[in-house]
Amino acid sequence: MRLDSWCICHLYKNLHLCVTCKAMWLCLVALVGLYFFLRWYRERQVVSHLQDKFVFITGCDSGFGNLLARQLDLRGLRVLAACLTEEGAQQLRGQTSDRLETVILDVTKTESISAAAQWVKERVGDRGLWGLVNNAGVSVPTAPNEWLTKHDFMKILDVNLLGLLEVTLSLLSLVRKARGRVVNVSSIMGRLSVLGGGYCISKYGVEAFSDSLRRELSYFGVKVAVIEPGYFSTNISSPEKISRATQEAWDQASPEVKEIYGEKFLASFKKSIEKLESLCCNNLYLVTDCMEHALTARHPRTRYSPGWDAKLFYLPMSYMPTVLVDAIISWSSLKPLKAL
Numbered sequence: 001m002r003l004d005s006w007c008i009c010h011l012y013k014n015l016h017l018c019v020t021c022k023a024m025w026l027c028l029v030a031l032v033g034l035y036f037f038l039r040w041y042r043e044r045q046v047v048s049h050l051q052d053k054f055v056f057i058t059g060c061d062s063g064f065g066n067l068l069a070r071q072l073d074l075r076g077l078r079v080l081a082a083c084l085t086e087e088g089a090q091q092l093r094g095q096t097s098d099r100l101e102t103v104i105l106d107v108t109k110t111e112s113i114s115a116a117a118q119w120v121k122e123r124v125g126d127r128g129l130w131g132l133v134n135n136a137g138v139s140v141p142t143a144p145n146e147w148l149t150k151h152d153f154m155k156i157l158d159v160n161l162l163g164l165l166e167v168t169l170s171l172l173s174l175v176r177k178a179r180g181r182v183v184n185v186s187s188i189m190g191r192l193s194v195l196g197g198g199y200c201i202s203k204y205g206v207e208a209f210s211d212s213l214r215r216e217l218s219y220f221g222v223k224v225a226v227i228e229p230g231y232f233s234t235n236i237s238s239p240e241k242i243s244r245a246t247q248e249a250w251d252q253a254s255p256e257v258k259e260i261y262g263e264k265f266l267a268s269f270k271k272s273i274e275k276l277e278s279l280c281c282n283n284l285y286l287v288t289d290c291m292e293h294a295l296t297a298r299h300p301r302t303r304y305s306p307g308w309d310a311k312l313f314y315l316p317m318s319y320m321p322t323v324l325v326d327a328i329i330s331w332s333s334l335k336p337l338k339a340l
Contacts, residue, residue, distance in 0.1 A: 045298040051076040053178070054124045055295060058107060058167060059136030061088030063234035064185065068133065068288045073100045075296070080120055082136070107136050107163030117170040128178030131295045132171050134164045134206075135185045139236045140245035143269075145196040146257050147249040156198030161205040168213070179221035183294045184210045186226050188305065188314040194329055214302065225294035229287045230307030230314060233280040243273045262337025269334055281307055 047053075055072055059065040060081040066088075069081040073096040082105035083089040089102035103119050106112040120129060138159045141152045168182060175182060189195060190203030207226060214224035231237060250258070250266050290304035305311055317325055 042299050043293070043297055043301070046296050047298050050296060052078070052127065053130035053180075054078045054080055054120075054127065055131035055133065056080040056082065056120050056129055056171065057133040057135055058082045058105060059084070060092055060102070061085055063135075063236065064229075064232075064284060064287050064291070065133070065135040066092060067284050068135070068291050069100060070096055071285075071288050071292055072295070073097055075292070077131075077295075078123075080123060082116055084136075105136075105167075107167055108158040110166065113163075113166050113170055116167075120171060121174060124174055124178075126177075128176070128180065129171055129174035130178045130180040131183065132168065132175055132181070133183045133185070133291060133295070134167060135291075136163065137185060137202075137236055139199050140197075140242055141249050142195050142197040142199055142242055143246050143249040144261070147253045147261075148197055149252070152249065153198040153201070157202050157205075160199070160202035161209075164206060165209060168209075172217075176217070176220050176222055180223075181295050181300065182210075182213065182217070182222065182224045183291055184224070184226050185291075186210070186228050188228050188230050188307070188310040190226075190228060191318040192314050192325070223294075223300055224302075225300050226303045227287065227290055227294070228303060228305045228310060230305070230310035231276070231280045232284060232287060232307065233277065233282045234284065237276060237280055239273050239277050242276070243270050246270060246273065260336055260338050265334055265336055272334065279309070281309075 055077050057065050057069050057072075057079065060069045061083045065081070069079050069092060073079050076099075079096070079100040081089070081092055081100060081102045083092065083102055084104070084106060086104060089104065093100065093102055101123065103116050104112070105116045136159060138156055141148060141155065164184065168184075184206050186206040187199075187203040189200045190207045193200040193204065210224055210226045217224060235241070246266075246269060253261075286306040290306050294300040294304065305315055317328065320328075
């Protein structure tokens with residue numbers, strides 16, 4: 001009789017524990033679901049009077065900048081698009097409404113930036129500049145660091161980082177006046193450095209500048225967002241352009257470096273560049289939709305990482321222990337001829 005009572009009591013406790021565990025899991029699932037629902041609802045709220053807001057975008061000749069300019073024009077915003085060439089500006093104007101205006105801008109030249117800033121100031125007037133999108137960027141030359149010179153690094157840094165800094169500083173007072181937004185285009189390579197040359201360095205710099213700027217401007221109601229795309233099919237990821245720049249870097253390398261790496265390494269490196277196109281996503285809207293959200297949502301995110309490669313591979317890797325990341329990259333990388 002006592003044994004039966006003990007069994008019944010033990011069974012009752014187990015059932016009670018099982019029910020309690022299930023209840024805890026259901027509560028957890030409900031809380032997670034509630035969190036994502038509230039975030040979804042919060043991020044769907046849009047700022048008012050978009051048709052009265054000016055947005056200045058750099059690098060609008062092609063790629064993300066060109067598509068974003070057309071996308072925001074369709075939303076009714078007053079787009080001020082900066083292009084490097086008159087040909088790019090003329091083509092963009094032919095694809096958009098009369099609201100969109102263009103200006104020629106070379107972000108590596110101070111006089112060009114000053115002229116563009118004055119041009120923007122004349123157009124926005126007392127309303128200020130609602131959005132600044134620093135999109136202009138280059139990716140070449142990209143090659144093993146030993147193949148490159150200081151000038152090779154500066155070619156990229158002048159556009160991707162120093163140009164971005166100067167454009168931002170020249171327009172910051174107008175953005176503050178509108179209590180607007182700064183959207184800086186970085187890259188997933190700003191979270192994980194896997195390439196030699198100035199590209200990753202420049203994007204790490206964009207990340208650092210954006211973080212400090214976000215904290216400083218929060219006191220004035222200005223929001224700063226960073227876009228960190230994975231691999232997308234744009235002019236910046238053109239295999240032909242990257243391959244040509246790689247060959248030029250190899251040609252200028254010292255005889256010692258060429259002996260260490262070997263001609264086979266160069267050939268294999270260029271083949272891997274040719275495969276890059278198949279890895280790139282063609283849906284550029286994944287990126288420009290993030291940019292648009294950062295500009296038009298009442299509660300934009302601090303960071304956006306468009307692309308499944310960014311979300312499922314590069315971002316998780318950026319949080320892994322360094323020794324593990326080094327092992328993964330080393331395993332998948334090409335080996336120089338005289339590697340140990």
